[in-house]
Amino acid sequence: MRTSWLAGTLLLLPAIAGAEDQAAAPGPEVRPPIVGWMGDAVAAGRPGTLMQVIPPVGGNAVHAVGTTTVIYMNKGGATLTPGNNDSRTNRSTVVAQTSAIPAFEGTAGEWSQIMTCVREIFAPFDVSITDVDPGNVAHFESLMGGRAQQAGMPQGVLGVSPFTTDCSVIPNAIVYTFTQSTRDAYGSSAALAEEICEIAAQEIAHSFGLDHEYLASDPMTYLNFNGLKRFQNVDAQCGENAPRTCGLPGTGVVCSQRQNSVTMLTARIGVGDAIAPTVAITSPQNGATVPTGFTVTTAATDNLAITKVELYVDGALASTLTAAPFSFPLTGLASGGHSIVARAYDSKNQSESTVAVTVQAGAPPPGPGSNPPDPDDGNPDTDGDGNGDIITGGCQAGGAGGLGSLALLALVGLRPRRRQVR
Ligand SMILES: [Zn+2]
Incomplete structure (x- = not known):
């Protein structure tokens, strides 16, 4: 059973924390003009989410085939400066002044649940979801930590994303899920990870141009749902606490009469590869005694295509191959026990195979059929x-x-x- 994010009436709120409008311009750190804020979390005095309405930024609304959208689930905290949204430089329209969002406050177990849930929600689409900073490459970023006040939002805001007046994509957007605020609101219950995950999914999808849906089973909703919210292949009405056309009331723009979140995400971020690759280390066998130099042979298959196979020795990346045969010569290993992991990737999934070996100088090399x-x-x-x-x-x-x-x-x-x- 889940609790309501919020209920009440839709408001187009004026800019919150508009100090930048009056103060002397602090160099380049000035938030670009925004249209306003949408959501009733603050007005209703209940926990909920907000959309920050901004002008279109020319986001490409059509998924480019062959490109996988990277979503960075940032659990490490970040310092944002006001500016046009850019995850690579930590610029965000949401903050009015330089703002530090702390790291995710929860346990590693909770984080793992959140990552699993977000991956599941976006599995039908061509996305790569990581909690390792992708660095200076195009990516969407979901900040996961802290409280709303730390981003200049009123207490009670659990998540916020920029959203354009024409329901278009905001490339390299930074969206926020205030996990500590969510914990404050709901407590550290067993359902907290799912709640946080669903908020994050909604905020991420706002940056892809998806509006709120008046459909309780979809993560884009404000409505209660007794179950897991997942993107629904349904032509749904938009709206928060009452149905409306899609696009923001008060802006004069109607994006569409109805919204199908699966169709819309498919068009904008592409179809996912739901089937993970398989990989096996075919030599050496697990438990083998091997010389200081030998070749690791692997077999990797996928329903679509293997993009690469990585070989790790004792947790360190030793080699990467992007085409078969996926055979890795190793030399100079120290005597003793070592862990060897082959990790195969398709466009969005990965799988691993692990063997433990004992290196002994002068031991015979492993070979197919002759091992031991x-x-x-x-x-x-x-x-x-x-x-x-x-x-x-x-x-x-x-x-x-x-x-x-x-x-x-x-x-x-x-x-x-x-x-x-x-
Ligand atoms: Zn929202």
Whole structure:
């Protein structure tokens, strides 16, 4: 059961904290002109969300095929300065003066729940959702922390996003979910992560040009819903506490009669790849003892396309390949235990495969079919694992697979006899 974000009447509020209108201009840190604020959180005295109405900024309303929209879930806090929205420089129309938003105050477990929820909500679309700062590349940013007052908003505002008068995209927008304010309002309940996630989803989608929907099951709504709010493939009326056309009352602009959030997001940020890639480390096997240098071979597949496979050794990125074969030569590993992770990516998902190995100088290299290696028996080495093999005669001919199979046969079937010989 979820509580209401807010209820009441829609207001087009004048600019809040308009000190910048009177004070001497503090250099470049001046908020550009805004149209106003929409939402009744403040007027109604209840927790809720706001939209900051701004003029269009020429956002491309059509998704460019092949580009994945990056959404940065910022849990680390940020210092914003007033300016045209730009996540790369921490400029925001929302703040009227330089404002520090603190880091997410909750637990790692809560954060993990929030990330899982946001990824689930946006899974149908072509987005990459990360909580690692993408740096100086185009991205949308969802600030996740603090209280409304720290951004110059009145108490009770749980989230705010800029929104254009023509319902268009705001490239590199910064949107806000005040997680501490939300915690203040709702307490640290089991449903808090979902609540925070749904607020964030609404604010993010505002920056893609989506209006509020008069549809309780959609995250764009102000209405109560007894369940998880997810983007609905429904031609819904817009509105907060009563239906209206889409676009902002008082601005004279009607964006559309109805809004379908799935259709609109698909048009603007593209269709997602819901199926994650599969990846397996095919050599060495888990638990293998290997020499200081060897090759890690992986098999990666995806329903659409693998974009890259990364290899990590003990948590550090060692190599990246963007085309098959995804085989990674490693050299110079220290003796002892190491963790090897192969991480495969498609356009929006990732999967991992992990093996643990023990490096021992002089150990035979791993190879397909010959792992664990056959022990040295003093015979010629036919399978390339550094040890002699009991198989002699014409059997050395053939490909690596054949030799590997022969070696395996030797290992399985003839080891007892070999031991007797010794
Ligand atoms: Zn909203």
